[in-house]
Amino acid sequence: MRRWLLAIACCWGMNGLAADIRITPDSSLTDAVRQARELRRTGKATAVTIHLAPGTYRLYEPLRLRPEDSGLTIEGQGAVISGGQEIHGWKKQGKLLTADIPDFNGRPVDFRQLWEDSPSRGGFQKAVRARDVEDFEQMHRILTYDKKNQILWVPKAAVAKIMNAPYAEMVLHQMWCVSNLRIKSLTPQGDSVAVRFHDPEAKLQFEHPWPSPMTPNTGHSSPFYLTNAKELLDKPGEWYYDFRAGKLYYMPLPNTARPTAVYPVLETLVEVIGTAEHPVRNITIRGVAFSHTTWMRPTEKGHVPLQAGMYLTEAYKLRPQIDRKNNHKLDNQGWLGRAEAAVEVRFGENICFEGCRFEHLGGSGLDYVVGCKGGTVSGCTFTDIAMNGLVAGSFSPEGLETHLPYQPTDFREVCTGLTVKESEFSDVSNEDWGCVAIAAGYVSGVTIEHNSIHDVSYTGISLGWGWNRDLVCMKNNKVHANLIYNYAKHMYDCAGIYTLGNQPGTVISENVVRDIAKPSYVHDPNHWFYLYTDEGSSNITLRDNWTPSEKFLKNANGPGNSWENNGPQVNEDIKLKAGITNL
Secondary structure, three states: OOOEEEEEEEEEEOOEEEEEEEEOOOOOHHHHHHHHHHHHHOOOOOEEEEEEOOEEEEOOOOEEEOHHHOOEEEEEEEEEEEOEEEOOOOEEEOOEEEEEOOOEOOEOOOOOOOEEEEHHHOEEEEOEEOEOOOOHHHOEEOOEEEOOOOEEEEEHHHHHHHOOOOOOEEEEEEOOEEEEEEEEEEEEEOOEEEEEEOOOHHHHHHHOOOOOOOOHHHOOOOEEEEEOOHHHOOOOOEEEEEOOOOEEEEOOOOOOOOOEEEEEOOOOOEEEEOOOOOOEEEEEEEEEEEEOOOOOHHHHHOEOEEEOOEEEEEEEEEEEEEEEOOEEEEEEEEEEEOOOEEEEEEOEEEEEEEOOEEEEEOOEEEEEEEOOEOOEEEOOEEEEEOOOOEEEOEOOOOOOOOOOOOOOOOHHHOEEOOEEEOOEEEEEOOOOOOOOOEEEOEEEOOEEEOOEEEEEOOOOEEEOOOOOOOOOOOEOOEEEOOEEEOOOOOOOOEEEEEEOOEEEEEEEEOOEEEOOOOOOOOOOOOOEEEEEEOOOOEEEEEEOOEOOOOOEEEOOOOOOOEEEOOOOOOOHHHHHHOOOOOO
């Protein structure tokens, strides 16, 4: 039974007549939003707040907020908007537990994540999708890489367990990204095995030049791990899902009889959808948790990223190279796609999130995709996220080759004026190791300040895009007083703060970057930095940033950058003020 309690305050304030809609977890969020829309449309209220009682609100499709919902507030301390379904009917099978996964909305379900509710460990914890190594320091290494024949050669012992596994995947470490590759065939030859992959990722993997896997002739061989095979299910806390049979296999943790577990059925929970002519305006979501999503492209088409999780749809080396005025020659081309996020905003003005949690997510967390103006993300927590924590702005439209400058004729496409502050990002990029805590692409007037970023797989904050110094739509961005530590847990060619492109008026100031992680398997153990201005970075001021040493990189920069007083000599007061201040 779906129900809500509606109360309208009978008084006029500065904002007109206010209305409150109160719902419980057995109510429909979509119905409540429609009721709020009708109250405003019929003139019965000018400002509406939907109050969510504590509990879990499970969705069967994303909640969509449109221009007609402008002015809406959603509040819900203790409320969780979830794309997950609980598992019921566990059965004992030797050391394993099994469960049948029913159809969802009339279709079989597939998923890439599983969470177990563990009160003793503080709530939901991500279970491990069965893999061949428990400790990533023990990953096997590739032997050689045959681009022409699209073969990856690996030691026979590395794949012995999965020779007959039908849907096994390889996660391949290569410089600043990892690729998810679905294994098509394994062909032994002596003490080696030729690994071939399915398309489209096989073509992408062997044609794209950057980032590339490392082979022995470079002095380092790329590591990899294997996953998604029942034969690898051998440690407590691991699971395997047989999609064809609809059966889940789980090896329980000690002292766990019948776990409370959740699997995801949605990729996106909330979509704010406007247009350039009719944006969604003045939406505030306060105190709500967004949980339990997946992202299925790696299962269906593999995942070969270029950088920051932006996946390639086509890429290849150029011979001869392209001469670019004011830039170095270009040796490759690529076109990109973008992973889904739990919450996505398109053409929204002043779309704000206050005190929200983005957690237990299989894609990215929060994404201001295109055409967003203003908005504040404050006091939020981003944790246990497979990909990027927060994403903002274009990372090249799908039809624009990603090294070309992006300067749209209609500036309304550009994300401007967003503020991200007083928020914590931890355990982000825990599946796609090449993702970052905060990824801001082609943005203007964005402020990222007083955030705490730690325990991430790669870079902390990535600002800018394009690999060129041409004048584009980026300008006047601010990265101020953030605390970044224990970053680069899996990937190097990284920084606490990283920039690309021409960004006049951009200032990076009074941040603290320290304590980089030291994984043994990175492609170059010296290629890490505290601050990193990469290709085309121009007209950026870096001032009073505290780092333990002056380990900075200025790679193929353009003109106008100013480096002022960065390093261990920065004033102690600046060091102490970085990070979240409202604790």
